[in-house]
Amino acid sequence: MAAEAAAKVKSIFLYPIKSCRGISVSESPISATGFRWDRQWMVVNSRGRACTQRVDPKLALVEVELPDDAISLAWKPNKSSYLVIRAPGMDELKVSLCKPPQTCDGVSVWEWSGSALDEGDEASKWFTNYLGKPSRLVRFNEESETRPVDHNYAPGFRVMFSDGYPFLLVSQGSLDALNELLKEPVPINRFRPNILVDRCEPFAEDLWKEIKIGNLAFHGVKLCSRCKVYFGQNMVCEDLPEGNEHIIKLGDPVYVINTFASYEDTST
Known part of the structure; x- marks a missing residue:
């Protein structure tokens, strides 16, 4: 050396959410897919295709916040742990960091497609209203999917x-x-x-x-x-x-x- x-x-x-604002942290655990929480969520359109700033520049104004201790090595989410999402003109949205039970198929980003965890109707309504088109918030399903x-x-x-x-x-x-x-x-x-x-x-x-x-x-x-x-x-x-x-x-x-x-x- x-x-x-x-x-x-x-x-x-x-x-945390693809194409939304980033979070500056003092340290971060690393996993096989990158930093913990990095691009774990994504907004998709009615066809399940990834929404990015290239087509939806308003995503650049979406701010996200994790619990202060979420980057600690041993931290695990509980029922009161949330990803907090904010954007101009929108009420605050809280998404549980515990994995949702429902899934959706046909999610795609670039050449990859597969199933993902669906964060539910409240998150879908929030992004649909904000972007002005049918949208859903999905989470990568590490237990069933691999994206090489x-x-x-x-x-x-x-x-x-x-x-x-x-x-x-x-x-x-x-x-x-x-x-x-x-x-x-x-x-x-x-x-x-x-x-x-x-x-x-x-x-x-x-x-x-x-x-x-x-x-x-x-x-x-x-x-x-x-x-x-x-x-x-x-x-x-x-x-x-x-x-x-x-x-x-x-x-x-x-x-x-x-x-x-x-x-x-x-x-x-």
């Missing part, structure tokens, strides 16, 4: 409702460099990363093939495509034996173990 850290974890973001990532890049790994991979890592230096080129600077939430690191050169993360954060090994598998550009590194986490708990915290050092030789290598 390198003697000195190449960067430090500056921010950690969770996005692209096997061409990371065979054997899986996600819930994330677009593609368990983690997206971006550096503050890259954001600063980008904003120097823009007339109107953009905040980091525009790119929806899970891990924001600092104290490294701009775009250094693009060439990170293997890094360690704490005792966890992360592998860079694919630069994140943004229309005509790439921004951020999609990553997977190795060494997650079942039954063990793993956690990342703000300030954790980032050690670079191996790098790609060139940008061409990051897309192969």
